[in-house]
Amino acid sequence: MTERAAGSNGWVDCHAHLLAGVDDGPQTEDASVRMLEDSAAGGTRTLFVTSHVDERFPWSAQRRDALSRAFDRLLELGDKVPECPQLRMAYELAPRPETEEFRADPAHWRLPGTDVVLVDGPDDIPMEHDPGILEYVKRVTAAGLRPVVAHPERRAFLFPGDRDFADALKANGALLQVDSGALLGFDGPAVAAEAHRLIDEGLVDLVASDAHEPGEADLRSVYDHLYRHLGPGSEALLNGTALEER
Ligand SMILES: [Fe+2]
Numbered sequence: 001m002t003e004r005a006a007g008s009n010g011w012v013d014c015h016a017h018l019l020a021g022v023d024d025g026p027q028t029e030d031a032s033v034r035m036l037e038d039s040a041a042g043g044t045r046t047l048f049v050t051s052h053v054d055e056r057f058p059w060s061a062q063r064r065d066a067l068s069r070a071f072d073r074l075l076e077l078g079d080k081v082p083e084c085p086q087l088r089m090a091y092e093l094a095p096r097p098e099t100e101e102f103r104a105d106p107a108h109w110r111l112p113g114t115d116v117v118l119v120d121g122p123d124d125i126p127m128e129h130d131p132g133i134l135e136y137v138k139r140v141t142a143a144g145l146r147p148v149v150a151h152p153e154r155r156a157f158l159f160p161g162d163r164d165f166a167d168a169l170k171a172n173g174a175l176l177q178v179d180s181g182a183l184l185g186f187d188g189p190a191v192a193a194e195a196h197r198l199i200d201e202g203l204v205d206l207v208a209s210d211a212h213e214p215g216e217a218d219l220r221s222v223y224d225h226l227y228r229h230l231g232p233g234s235e236a237l238l239n240g241t242a243l244e245e246r
Pocket of ligand 1: 015016017092150210
């Protein structure tokens with residue numbers, strides 16, 4: 001592993017799915033524990049557990065309670081993991097207009113201790129929330145908060161060469177969060193190229209794991225990868241600097 005720059009206090013992973021059996025993340029508590037161990041081994045000090053609120057897992061009182069129970073259980077499991085990151089319960093909101101979650105005060109969805117809201121971005125197939133992304137970015141900024149759009153690089157799955165998408169998000173105040181797996185090539189060459197293009201053009205504010213299963217929450221590989229590209233400046237993409245309240 002590349003030696004960390006002096007002064008690094010570890011990483012802040014602002015996007016990860018670790019609650020067992022609540023979305024497309026881990027399905028067993030054993031897998032959740034292994035992901036906590038991965039995150040700890042990779043040097044993450046703060047981990048936002050960002051469960052999906054989307055067309056597959058829509059918001060409801062029942063979902064709120066199920067996530068809350070699952071998070072309490074994750075805290076218990078984390079007590080037994082050496083160097084376990086500090087865990088914070090949060091959401092990845094898919095911005096589907098006309099839903100209760102879209103119309104709610106965006107502050108409801110902010111990452112605890114920050115002024116940012118994690119907004120689900122594009123995927124490898126057309127998503128119901130795609131048309132709502134830019135509209136929701138404007139809604140979050142109008143509320144005095146900062147939207148973080150997850151994996152904008154996946155736009156390249158459906159619209160290769162579309163530079164306007166990221167530019168429009170940035171122009172409307174969004175921070176862009178690229179996935180570690182995309183940079184490492186796990187989403188294929190087109191998405192990797194777009195992730196690197198966004199990095200090279202200085203459009204990326206954050207890199208996060210977007211981990212869904214064991215093996216994905218350890219940020220060492222992506223830090224090494226970024227360090228080779230950017231040198232010590234890569235620290236700021238992972239250490240939580242961009243999440244500090246403005
Ligand atoms: Fe996610």
